[in-house]
Amino acid sequence: MRSTDSPAHIAVIGAGAVGGLTAVFAREAGHDVTLCLRSPLDELSMETDGEELRPDLRFATAPEEVPYADWVFLTTKVQDTGGAAGWLRGLCGPGTVVAVIQNGVDHAERVQPLLPEGTELLPTLAYMAVERVAPGRIVHHFSSELHVPEGPTGDRFERLLDGSRLKVRTVADFRTAAWRKLFTNVAANPLTAILKQRMHILGDPEMRVLAEEILREGVAVAQAEGADVSEADAQRALRQNTSVPPDGGTSMLYDRLAGRPLEHEHITGAVVRAAERHGIDVPLNRMLLTMLRAVDRELRAG
Ligand SMILES: NC(=O)C1=CN([C@@H]2O[C@H](COP(=O)(O)OP(=O)(O)OC[C@H]3O[C@@H](n4cnc5c(N)ncnc54)[C@H](OP(=O)(O)O)[C@@H]3O)[C@@H](O)[C@H]2O)C=CC1
Ligand SMILES: CC(C)(CO)C(=O)C(=O)O
Secondary structure: OOOOOOOOEEEEEOOOHHHHHHHHHHHHOOOEEEEEOOOOOOOOEEEEOOEEEOOOOEEEOOHHHOOOEEEEEEOOOHHHOHHHHHHHHHHEEEEEEEEEEOOOOOHHHHHHHHOOOOOEEEEEEEEEEEEEEEOOEEEEEEEEEEEEEOOHHHHHHHHHOOOOOOEEEEEOOHHHHHHHHHHHHHOHHHHHHHHOOOHHHHHOHHHHHHHHHHHHHHHHHHHHOOOOOOHHHHHHHHHHHHHOOOOOOOHHHHHHHHOOOOOHHHOHHHHHHHHHHHOOOOHHHHHHHHHHHHHHHHHHHO
């Protein structure tokens, strides 16, 4: 498979689940792909659809080893964004576009200040379920779709990945799209991570009611933030969650199982902080945040 654009140099910051999948599929589209690492690796493989893929990727552990990139994919957890600042400075040259492929709702606000003056940023929403089961070993459970804002850069991104197994969709109202994507995380990520259970728990009727109540608070907050959302978006998010095969989970569950810090402040925390700004009470999300902070403290203490 080859993209319709000429081969580009793509630098992917983070060789975890999303970084691994986007690197493998971008390589499949014919691009030259460098994985920019925090922990050294010399091989990456991904299981997808019963197939084992092990493409030839480049690996780098310092920005000096890598020439400017045409595209940078930032795929660290949100709380690790600041740690990637050196990579962002080193990889961006004239014309580089940084696709921020992370969860949360404030991609541009958190990353633009870290980029050299004039560097373009493309906020990107990842609809996929991918698990890093060991260093350099990724299991793709479900879906591989990226949503970006409409416009010339979104169109270029779509052409970049044309013909690969990464599907790009451009959306007119990115703020609304970002909150809709957050709905897929607001109930599923905390519940799976706190309970240490996979996505199938949302099929349980009582858990489903709880998830709906958590999301009802999220919808009120998203509306106050100016997103054009309704209860139907929350229901759609839950349907997307329950379409993930039973062995799939959430990125927050994978972190808990692997003993890594959690991304709660940028998922549940984003809801709670926005609720406070608008004077909306979100008791379920506040309770989840308190519990996730306690779990995270224990994970960080090792
Ligand atoms: N997994 C999924 O199914 C989905 C995840 N997402 C979102 O995508 C984003 C990425 O998540 P995911 O891939 O699961 O996370 P992972 O934890 O699997 O991967 C993150 C990677 O970033 C690396 N990293 C952190 N700091 C740096 C740094 N300074 N320089 C280089 N690499 C660094 C980590 O390195 P190290 O190896 O040292 O830990 C790790 O390899 C998150 O915002 C997540 O919420 C969105 C949709 C689905
Ligand atoms: C949509 C979902 C829940 C898919 O796994 C995700 O975004 C995540 O795991 O963070």
